[in-house]
Amino acid sequence: MIRWGLRYFVGFAAVCGLAGYLWLFTRDSADAPIRSDGYFYYLYAPSWLIYHDVSLEAVAQDWNGGVYPGGIERWPGTNRWLNRLPIGVAVLMMPFVIVADLLTRWSNLPRDGFSLYYQHAAALAGLAYFLVGLAVLRRTLSRYFAPAVTLWTLVAITWGTNLFHYAVYDGTFSHAFSFALVCALVELTDLWWAQPARRLTAALGLVAGLIVITRLTNGLLLALVPAWRLTSWSQVGGRVDDLWQRRGAVLAMSALAAAVVAPQLAIYKFATNHWIVNSYAPYGLGFTFLSPHLFGALFSTQRGLFFWSPVLLLAVAGAFVARGWARQVLPAAAVVFALNAWVIASWTEWQYGASYGHRAFIDSLALMAIFLAAFFTWVGERPRLVPPVAAVATLATALSVVQMIQYWLRVWPVRDTTWEQYRALFLTFR
């Protein structure tokens, strides 16, 4: 039964995702799938494919009379458009958008980049990458954990957090794409340290580059590659030697990653005359590293990661009881998670706008899944703990699903939720 469930888990998630998608986007009150941040992530795709334009000028002229809604500004000095969001999501969406474009011609729909097929292709791309991420994560976890542990970890990560929401409701945002890429990073890094085959080196370089251009701050997660399975300071010297011995592969990997990032830098140079730029500067947004909102980002009713996805507290417990492979991964994962949390909490807009739960942490859920699995393994070895932990995990996951549906029904405020509001709206659907 467990093996059967694990085998068909991704298919089951796909069916649930499509059902949720159909329910959300066939309602009269449904918004278009390409909206909000999703619009800015997607914008490059029609500009390149349909308007043959890298400057973003053609879409502005054709759709908006030469302007954009807030989110893209003309850079002072060059007067060129600078999209605050990077190109990676559009790159990853491109196969879906090409199919949509061909179907659009076939059905005689307007080839404007935003008509019916483009809208759904962009959103379903997010759902597809989420499923790929789950399949890769299943593969990684299955190598080190029992099938039952892997299955329940996948269930908890998918529905006990806001991951499913960002694959189905906001599939044009970057998070489903980043989730898949980080799952691939973890899997490839683990395999590469076991055997540095050329195909793994190439794949790791490609994924590293895509991670950066999908969400620039996720470049931090690439620290996992050199630090993978380092368990003490005394091993650092040996790791430097290992990297030196693999210098050819490291160079090839870095060159490939740099080649993937190069178009983003070229776009910055074209738009601003600078290779590296804070694309949020025109909006007065940036980092406040000396005063991060750590409590807010992790525990608050407004947007706290653990408040809205309490099942992840079990992953924190897992960090303390992890053994074997998970224990070896812990130092690198913990450092990367802590740095990532600091960066997320230091962002001026630390709530990350209108969203369900804290969306910035979705990208690193692959790391948290390892420690959730470690916790379930530890509990599995203590039969008396299984019933209460199973009850807590099930309740936490069910609560997350209910709260996600409340968000879909627009019950929750989209930001700044207070404890009083939370209590008043708890388990209400109107």
Next chain:
Amino acid sequence: MTRTRLVAVAALLVLGLAYLRDPPWLGEVTSGMLRWEEDPPGTRFRWTIGRASFFVSSAATGMTLPLRAVFPGPNGRPVIVRVFVDDRWLADIELPRPEEWVQTRLPLPRTATTRRFRRIDLHISRTAVGPFILGVMTGEIRLEGPLS
């Protein structure tokens, strides 16, 4: 994948493509248009963005397209709406007075088509920028011909 499965997938693909060549629901599809609204006298309208598309029956021989600029063009000049049918230019409609509905009757060219619907594209010469980007108001379109 077995040969039977390959044939089944290919057959499904061909059937799907044949259906999507001329789907019956296309007449309901629009692009670049906001939701229907109603102004106080009871006139239903939709805002366009800078460009908009909708479909009309291929059997229609003409249509009356109600348009209202609301916001003037640059320097008070008229707003121009260029109308295309299946990517071919049909007419330029001038909206000189922003508050006035302009009802333009447009003959639809009788070109041979095997499709149920023709695509009408509107390109608006200016947009008004506020919380939303707005082109012009379009009212309810009246079609002429056998199926109007």
